[in-house]
Amino acid sequence: MLTAEMQDYLRAIQVERGLSVNTVKAYQQDLNAFARFLEEQQKGLSQVDHVFVLAFLNQLREKGRANSSIARMVTTLRKFFAYLKKENLVAHDPMQTIKPPKKAQHLPAVLTVEEVDRLLAVPDLTSTLGIRNKALLELLYATGLRVSELVHLKLDDLHLDLGLLQTIGKGDKERIIPIGEVAIDWLSTYLRDSRPKLLKKQKADQIFLNDHGRPISRQGVWLLIKQLVAKADIHKDVSPHTLRHSFATHILENGADLRIVQELLGHSDISTTQIYTHISKGRLTQVYDQFHPRA
Structure with a gap:
């Protein structure tokens, strides 16, 4: 206690x-x-x-x-x-001589482009929840949003005519993120066809709703991703954050500037973003070993 x-x-x-x-x-x-x-x-x-x-x-x-x-x-x-x-509640600070253990740097799990395609193909597009799931996955992969940012996203935060959304990230920092055309199309379909059916006569400002018409929770998104990953036959430890990692890695591999990626992810320190350059280099080595005749 x-x-x-x-x-x-x-x-x-x-x-x-x-x-x-x-x-x-x-x-x-x-x-x-x-x-x-x-x-x-x-x-x-x-x-x-x-x-x-x-x-x-x-x-x-x-x-x-x-x-x-x-x-x-x-x-x-x-x-x-x-x-x-x-506050003068203790006479001395016992932590002054204690150092934290060194963190073992480990690379986050990342999906390949082919695995992302398989995951995005899982939702049942004939059902109300399936369309919601498709829009949710497409938006996560298109923007690199944190799951906490996703669940708090409100209708007023979307500017689909401009291809942008705004969100409040860590440290209450606001950032503007572009949305790709595919994600815009699925969001538009969800907002037009599925969200009203989930909402029924209730009121909610949040974009993504659960099957009871209430805002979906972080745990709800986590469980949903786990279910969809299993259906996609992907054997990796995948969470909503994995799509954020995949977003950052894939755009870096395709030539994006590290500073741009830092801005898109909302990292205050570029050293946090640099973890993705290690992943990209790992992919580079893999491709080299696979295709160079003298590798």
């Missing part, structure tokens, strides 16, 4: 720093785990030193937590104890 100080901290970061609900939930999960360890060890926050924190991190490692998860925990605790020190 969270301590009073933890609850105050979570309220503070949501109000003062304007962090998203999902980010605050991630901090809350980390602090919950730390609160359980405090309770197990019968310690208060004022008794925590760097040895105690190291013991906690070691327990996480023994439980099989990945380095990336432990690194995030270190970041959470670092910010939490900095807040406690600033």
Whole structure:
């Protein structure tokens, strides 16, 4: 159970720093785990030193937590104890000498163009939900939207006559993204033929609805993608974010500038976008090995 100080901290970061609900939930999960360890060890926050924190991190490692998860925990605790020190709630900051483990850099799963085509061919275009699914997939692949951006997309955010949409990404940053003609056509079909049938007499500003006429959730999109991937006979760990990775990789492979891709994805730091250049180079090597006579 969270301590009073933890609850105050979570309220503070949501109000003062304007962090998203999902980010605050991630901090809350980390602090919950730390609160359980405090309770197990019968310690208060004022008794925590760097040895105690190291013991906690070691327990996480023994439980099989990945380095990336432990690194995030270190970041959470670092910010939490900095807040406690600033508010004079603890005498010293135990996180000052603790470094996070190095993250193992791994490339995200990416679909090939052929696999994307197979996935996009799965929805049943004779059904109301099938047309919705087709429009949803086409839009994800055409724009590289995050799933959180997709589910919050509203009718007013679409400017189909201009071939554009606007969205609010991480850090409340607005960006304008072009939409391809194929995605525009399927969106238009969905908005004209399927969405009114799903909406019935209800009201909703969000574009994508579930079969009850309410805005589709992030979990709903995740489950939908899993079902469609299985039907497409694709044997990869695919999530909505995989289509975002595929979008970025494919346009880079076709000659797009890295800065343009950064803008389209809404990355604040280009180093985040550079992961896709590694994927493209991997594809380059694969093609070279396959076709060069002396490879």
